[in-house]
Amino acid sequence: MKEKLLTLKEAASSIDDHSSVAIGGMSFHRAPMALVREMVKQTRKGLTLIGREEGLSFDLLIGSNCVKKALAAYIGFENLGLAPNFRKKVEKGEIKFEEHACQSIVTGLRASAMGLPFLPTRGFLGSDVMGVHNGRDLRVIDSPFTGEKLVAVRAIEPDVTIIHAQMSDPYGNTRIIGQMFEDDLMVKAAKKVIVTAEEIVDTDDIRKHPEMTAIPHFMVDGVVKAPKGAYPCSCYCYYDADMDHFREYLDLCRKGALDGYIDKYVR
Amino acid sequence: MKEKLLTLKEAASSIDDHSSVAIGGMSFHRAPMALVREMVKQTRKGLTLIGREEGLSFDLLIGSNCVKKALAAYIGFENLGLAPNFRKKVEKGEIKFEEHACQSIVTGLRASAMGLPFLPTRGFLGSDVMGVHNGRDLRVIDSPFTGEKLVAVRAIEPDVTIIHAQMSDPYGNTRIIGQMFEDDLMVKAAKKVIVTAEEIVDTDDIRKHPEMTAIPHFMVDGVVKAPKGAYPCSCYCYYDADMDHFREYLDLCRKGALDGYIDKYVR
């Protein structure tokens, strides 16, 4: 096994402008926020973001002009409100949003994780979400044996997947405790993978419970030690989401003061 | 949650003659042998067996005239030798064997577990395994986006799946320790599920580690307390495979004395 330890700075630099980036976690939970902040600091450009149900990670990158396109089924802050930068940039036509439903994100990632160009799913017909994709990424097919109408979902293969986990060894053997949130699928689907972790542990510890290794080392290209690396999102068994931080973010953004937030928390 | 405790006898009786039965475990490991023996005792007839890499469970049911057809990728006893009854019955034309490769069993079960009529896979082309299925269960398709040739695998939906696990609560919340061997897929793919378990544990214990529940209660129709229920197969963390028992079985069968084995171990 090869050691893959990187600094946050090195990890963010290794993500090319104009690449597609899948971001782990969900809503207020276990997004790789330290790495996202470093990407903002390094002013990545032209990214395509991929996720299912997303919040701050997407909104901050979008607000910071790092993004040209986003694929997701939900971008918001649950009952704290709409995602202010996502909303503004889409309304102004400054970014493109390809709306998916959760299942088409899941199915596209699964296809890529399985090494297949597509996978079928049920549902979708009758929803205008089909029209958004206009046959490009979602297409009606006839099931080969039964003739049923199904929807083929094109494989989603991110250039890079970034996730935050509770533990990794220096080689990338990664434990995710609690909810997986498709981080495993994003990893398996991607061309390149960066894991930030609360703790770097010994491989001997990993070997005590192989069944807890959510991601085997050979799927990982870079490992970053990042304590509190999901903050202000929660990291199960380590810390809860800081709802006041999210409220502050939303207040500042609604006032047009994203820069103030970035000065305070990112630079 | 509904209590689902059954005796071995009740469980075996609930499996109809002429039904299709997926059997958990693999090779010498964690097959639900106690329930299989009870099925032999009750002289089930006309079963279609479904599995990936199988040994005694299949060979004993086949030898005992319970089976009309089998789907699998391997039926044997590894380096102890060929499966004597499987071999004899196929050579005599007394049962039908639809040879799969592991991946088509996995893919067919996955399709059914996902509620889909088929799933695609790569591979298979050029192998005579394709000809065995003659377009019925494996069929060449064009991938909708890329035009690549793939193989569609028809969903495999067993009437009943039987597995042996280390622990279950009375409602069917089931823990499988160590290798899964697609038992989870077999369960999710099936119309009806019976779990035999080394131990019946309290739901309070299950709730301490929800992430260890391999099979949630609502997928299970019957739970049987069956200590040593995989024997002579291994049951990880409980007992190893008894290779001498397998050797005895093979010796007796090769001598044409399967009845002797059944008298000794089944009746």
Place this chain on the structure above:
Amino acid sequence: MAIPEMMICSMAREIKDGEMAFHGLASPLVAIAMYLAKNTHAPNMIYSCVAESINPLYDKVTLSTGDPALLRGATAYMTIPQAFDYAQKGKMDVMFFGGAQIDKHGNTNLSVIGDYEKPKVRLPGGAASAFLCMMAGRTVIWTTNHSEKTMVEKVDFITGQGFLDGKVDRRSLGALGLGPSKVITNMGVFDFYEKGMRIESVHPGFTLNDVLDNTGFELIVPEKVEETRKPTEKELEIIERIDPDQIRKVEFE
């Protein structure tokens, strides 16, 4: 009148014992309703949710209904892909969806107000809607903002499929489920009659005219308009127990 509790109890009543119900993000009312159902008339319901948890034993509802804490004390961990697989087998009975717009055929919009490419308001997106609205045995739709802007003749964008144009057979589009069974708003409860939306009951504190005046399409009015059954003392007690922080009120602010 305590509208959040009224809505919660109305939602809870939509869950039958033994059924599997699912809630998504931003759904504290639904989470509380599911908890309430499980602790009253539906002890054998299967609580499943976007927090990938089955039958959690949590102490109190969380502001984020995807909170990892919901895993504590659960009988099983079930990932979203696994839950969707199960739904795709036709085994998810009830799903609850909010709508920024809800139309007379029970279609919901969580995507855009205005044109998709040049929206007036970009909403968060429909999450699981386009899939689960066709897979779930039935859907229950809710809004805490019953107004002409929310309850519209025709949604700007069909994110979640209801009865579509009111004519097409959902099954011909591959639906496994029946579609919307109820719409629960801050003013009342509505069902569907020959694919039109019909008043089932009006919450205490509102009149029939309040409802009609705030609805952007013609509702079917039954001969006798019932008053929504008020929460019982026991129901209120359970709601208070699981939601001491009053998270149920957030959506009304």
Place this chain on the structure above:
Amino acid sequence: MAIPEMMICSMAREIKDGEMAFHGLASPLVAIAMYLAKNTHAPNMIYSCVAESINPLYDKVTLSTGDPALLRGATAYMTIPQAFDYAQKGKMDVMFFGGAQIDKHGNTNLSVIGDYEKPKVRLPGGAASAFLCMMAGRTVIWTTNHSEKTMVEKVDFITGQGFLDGKVDRRSLGALGLGPSKVITNMGVFDFYEKGMRIESVHPGFTLNDVLDNTGFELIVPEKVEETRKPTEKELEIIERIDPDQIRKVEFE
């Protein structure tokens, strides 16, 4: 000469450092070879196997190469479906397959001797062959019974794809991998030259004529036939350490 050790060492040499190799059931020679490679020239190889285990730290090889004990001390648990997904991405480098029949184009038969519907001998079945022979970067084929009955002009049934008729481009059939790179028997090591099977080396104790007499088709004989390199002391020591019970000899009985 110690043929099992000779075969094991020949197999081990087929694994390059950093590669992912996979073994199936009934494969103690392969399991030992993978262990040997990892403990000599290929410390960074990825050991994966039908026991759903990555890089196990087992004490000794088991008679069943799917034994759950192989999970102990592993760096990860990886189910068979997951391993196949990974193979389907073209990321499994080497797979080892036995063959009851092996033909001159490297096709293998583990299904039937005779006709499929009315077989003379019903063999156990090809396990992962029909899939992995096309997915793995390359396959290494082995038999412990080099004879005219095993090494045949044309297999009765193509379970595992080699170069098929020797003419078709495997890629046109969706192959991600190159096909068989070596055939390792109790008599020698063989490679493929312009899709024909060629002698690479003959094990000490056998002559070229032994090999030719026991092969049911015409082998390509190079100008100089090498002798297979003998196991080193260190290799023998490692083999003995991981296989004190001499399980490597079972297949020769």
